[in-house]
Amino acid sequence: MIPYGRQEIDAEDIQAVVEVLKSPLITQGPKVEAFEQALASYCHAQHAVAVSSATAALHLACLALDVGAGDLVWTVPNTFVASANAARYCGAAVDFVDIDATTGNLCVQALAEKIANTQEQGKPLPKALIPVHFAGASCNMKAIHALCAPLNIRIIEDASHAIGGKYEGEPVGCCRYSDMTVFSFHPVKIITTAEGGAITTNSGVLAERLAMLRSHGITKDKARMQNNNAPQWYYEQHELGYNYRLSDLQAVLGLSQLSKIDRFIQQRNHLAERYSQALKGSPIGALQVPAHSYSSYHLFVIQVPAEQREPLFHRLRGANIGVWVHYIPVHTQPDYQALGFNHGDFPVSETYYQQALTLPLFTTLAESQQDFIIAELLNATELKATGLK
Structure with a gap:
């Protein structure tokens, strides 16, 4: 059977993973940070935070924007369920904006009409919008941002299909017109970490929070701790987080794959x-x-x-x-x-x-x-x- 998608793994990828297997650290180690730096550089973004899946990335992105009960998030119907589920994980409600029939992406005109109708009816606007770059082609992010920014609607780009793509000559993931961009590294995607995802952002505040939320909401940074005299082994949980970490084994595969993208x-x-x-x-x-x-x-x-x-x-x-x-x-x-x-x-x-x-x-x-x-x-x-x- 010829599959609809398949990863390409070569000897260089395998050797990179074998070397990490022989190293002292195979979970959270130096390769995670190296992958994050390489990904941020490739996307022309200030920060990248690697996580266990694109679903985890979407969930954390919503959490980082304080999406919660009583809030509303819009996305498109033409996507995998994770794009909508992520908001529901946070206790928020979800609604949809229809697509452009020619591209499969969010229809800017439909978005403009939905915003106008919502305002006319006196209903609340969404706290966040999740446009999905379907099949690898970017949505019209400049137009989407122009509609959302004046209304303080935050934007999370779901670029699970689109790493390596460009919008107006800039890499998808540069976050010029969004707060964050989410990527998927599932085996059928453009590059793979076996299973994994990432979020890029130009906000240091968001990046710090994303990194803490992916690891149980725990910090070991003494500058952020309430206990000013903490011993070396000490850590503090500052909010309810999750175990959404990527391992060094996965990160080094991502690094090797990124060099071929x-x-x-x-x-x-x-x-x-x-x-x-x-x-x-x-x-x-x-x-x-x-x-x-x-x-x-x-x-x-x-x-x-x-x-x-x-x-x-x-x-x-x-x-x-x-x-x-x-x-x-x-x-x-x-x-x-x-x-x-x-x-x-x-x-x-x-x-x-x-x-x-x-x-x-x-x-x-x-x-x-x-x-x-x-x-x-x-x-x-x-x-x-x-x-x-």
Whole structure:
């Protein structure tokens, strides 16, 4: 089976992990800090805080902004459930902003209308907004920031798909138009730490709090302790935190992977272009990358008529092509329906979902494998390609 995504691990990655295994520290050690520094530098951000997963990163980002009971957080329906769940972990309520059908990302016009309608009705605005950079292409962050900043709506970019991408020529994660940016290092993502995540920010205050919250809310920094005469072994818990730490084993893998990221992104863009060229002239649609964005192409999503999607899914799976679907709209999940959301609430996201199919895309996907995928796809839908390049 050709999977829809797969990590690329080479001998250099393996050797880096083996060296840490032979070292005295395999949990929290020097490689975590080195990875954080390298990640911040790559993203042109002031700080990076590495954690155990992107879900943990989203949760901590909400906590760092003091999101809690009585607060409201907006995100998009077209995302993995973690983008919305993170706010609920903090006791906050969640609502959604519909997407742009051409990109799969948050629709700026829908956001503007939702803000205006909320104000007209005298209802509270969200404390935070979580735009999701779907499939690797950045949302229009400048426009989003222009709407949110005057209203003191904080912004957490969910860039789980988008490390290595760019927005208006700057790296995703630089936080020019947000408080924080969250990344995922799950194996199917652009780079991997086996499992892990990170938050970038330009705020030293937020970075310090994130680092403390990821480790039980504990500090060993004597300058921050209430006990001014603390012995060497002493530590203090200053708030309720979590064990969301990344290990040195994972961090050194991340360091090694980060050194290859530009090659990974280039190859993903090359393969995406081959898909795009092959599908030209056919009725199969594909998500568009906005002019302001350079995509890291975590996913390549096509759109087919809704009635053809499931038969096509099974036919391609039968040919050992591991197509998948990203994503079931969050508001249609039973747990969210129990909160009062209904089918039809966010029609663009729902229509997108009914037509979406994710094709395999990863750095080690051979062009011969991709040619086979394209041929099977076009044969299955009785279409003709205009030729591969």
